[in-house]
Structure formats: C-alpha cells, structure tokens
Amino acid sequence: MEASIALGATPGHVLRHHIIPHTLGVVIVYLTLTVPGIILYESFLSYLGLGIQPPMASWGSLIAEGAEQINPIRIYWWLIAFPGAFLITTLLALNFLGDGLRDAWEVEKR
Numbered sequence: 411m412e413a414s415i416a417l418g419a420t421p422g423h424v425l426r427h428h429i430i431p432h433t434l435g436v437v438i439v440y441l442t443l444t445v446p447g448i449i450l451y452e453s454f455l456s457y458l459g460l461g462i463q464p465p466m467a468s469w470g471s472l473i474a475e476g477a478e479q480i481n482p483i484r485i486y487w488w489l490i491a492f493p494g495a496f497l498i499t500t501l502l503a504l505n506f507l508g509d510g511l512r513d514a515w516e517v518e519k520r
Contacts, residue, residue, distance in 0.1 A: 438511055439508055443505065449504075454470060457473055
C-alpha cells in the first residue's frame with residue numbers, strides 16, 4: 411500500500427485495490443459467525459418469554475410451547491424435537507459456512 415501511494419496512486423485506487431480486498435473476507439466471516447449467536451440469543455429469550463410474543467413464531471417460543479405440553483399422561487416429544495433440531499441444524503450450517511468462508515478468504519502472508 412505504501413509503495414502504491416509512493417507511486418502516486420489516488421486514495422480511491424488504494425481503497426479499491428489494497429484495503430477492501432483484505433478486509434472484505436474478515437467482515438464476511440465475522441458476519442457469518444455472529445449470526446448464529448444472535449439466533450441463539452433470540453431463541454433463548456423467546457423460550458424464557460422475553461423475546462418474540464405468541465402471535466409470531468420463533469424457535470424458542472415453539473420449544474417453550476412444546477415444553478408446556480409435556481405431562482405424565484402424554485408426551486408430545488415432536489413439539490420439542492423438531493424445532494430444536496431445526497435450530498441446531500441452522501446454527502451448525504451457519505457455523506460451517508463461516509468456517510468455510512474463513513478458509514476460502516484467508517489472505518496469504520508474504
């Protein structure tokens with residue numbers, strides 16, 4: 411970057427060719443690894459009843475409603491298993507996507 415500036419490159423050229431390509435991978439990976447955490451926090455708050463309220467659906471609220479249906483006579487296991495499985499699958503998929511993008515966008519050190 412310093413060599414480019416020394417040769418008379420404009421700030422726009424330096425930004426397009428040196429700064430953005432090296433920071434874009436970090437930003438994309440950070441976003442794909444942060445989104446699963448946000449989804450998990452939201453579903454946990456909805457499970458506690460502090461997040462999305464009942465007319466709207468959330469995986470946490472669906473799991474909470476399934477937990478309310480459990481009683482000694484009938485156990486409706488699918489009311490907890492399916493929303494939980496979809497939540498876990500989504501979180502794992504986004505984490506694997508973030509790991510794959512981190513490996514793909516890794517800038518080689520010279």
